[in-house]
Amino acid sequence: MGSANGLVSAQGKQPLLSFGIISDVQYADIPDGRSFIGVPRYYRHSILVLQRAVQKWNNHQKLKFVINFGDIVDGFCPKDQSLNAVKKVVNEFQIFNGPAYHMIGNHCLYNLPRDKLLPLLKIPSVDGHAYYDFSPIPEYRFVVLDGYDISAIGWPQDHPKTMQALKFLREKNPNSDKNSPAGLVGLERRFLLFNGAVGKEQLEWLHGVLEDATKENQKVVVCCHLPLDPGASSEEALLWNYDEVMDVIHRYNCVKVCLAGHDHKGGQSIDSHGVHHRVLEAALECPPGTDSFGYIDVFDDRLSVFGTDRMKSTDMIFTL
Ligand SMILES: [Zn+2]
Secondary structure, three states: OOOOOOOOOOOOOOOOEEEEEEOOOOEOOOOOEEOOOOOEEOOOOHHHHHHHHHHHHHHHOOOOEEEEOOOOEOOOOOHHHHHHHHHHHHHHHHOOOOOEEEOOOHHHHHHOOHHHHHHHOOOOOOOOOOOEEEEEEOOEEEEEOOOOOEOOOOOOOOOHHHHHHHHHHHHHOOOOOOOOOOOOOHHHHHOOOOOOEOOHHHHHHHHHHHHHHHHOOOEEEEEEOOOOOHHHOOHHHOOOOHHHHHHHHHOOOOEEEEEEOOOOOOEEEEOOOOOEEEEOOOOOOOOOOOOOOEEEEEOOOEEEEEEOOOOOOEEEEOOO
16 A cells, blocks of 8 residues: 555645545456466455455545445356355455445456346446446545446347447457457457447436536546546557547546556556546456555545555646
8 A cells, every 4th residue: 555644645735535446356266367468367366455455445544435446256257156256255345444336347247237236236226327426525526437338248138238239349340259359450449349338328417417516616536447548548448439438528627537447457648638547457467465456545636546566656636
């Protein structure tokens, strides 16, 4: 967690708020493996990373909540163990002395359909959607997007959203394996089965939330499992319609930071409108004994990330 205790920043100011962060735990009770590009994955160790995170978060005392950026259980988890594996990881989050806000990732959806997953993650939901917002202090609002709103995974196979996603993939990705970016160039490489999009209704909801936050003079932190800026992420990990979402965000001045997971190596950028983007380094890829989690101190003009081991510590300073 770094040496700072989170009570006082480098500028000597007290944070308005502090919260814990972790992403891509991807736990499974299976032997270690590798990603498709050969990066080692430590499936059993990752829950130990989460356990150490919860212990540190509880010792910190000032953390108001934690945010899990998705993919709590890996797609290789044997399907007859999926329910128990999800419950096991959720139980670890429940040891934290405060609320845990979850978002869904593709690996969560490989294991359980939405109607089973969302109640376990206590995600407030209408019609199976997984987007919501909350305001832990009057100065800030957090928006959690559902990056698999339009997706070929998680909805029933005959659901209109599954159909819409499959049609979209057929148009954008000519490969028979829709998880393959072969032949796709540059930003087109995001049109893969393991990604998804924010649908029209959710975009309208986002408009409404940002309009309201602007009226309330609140700063906004947007959280999504899938990254929203090419400068902070591999092309293959981006939300299909990251550009449409950012067009909405850029119409307002209230969004200061976008946080994401999914692209395990992590990344960061500042976009053309001065919005900070930070992709969090995955817990799954920590070699045994090392960690990737942290906490964020929130100030009126910055968010400061205090990371452990693989998770980089950074300051995101913005104009008011
Ligand atoms: Zn993911």
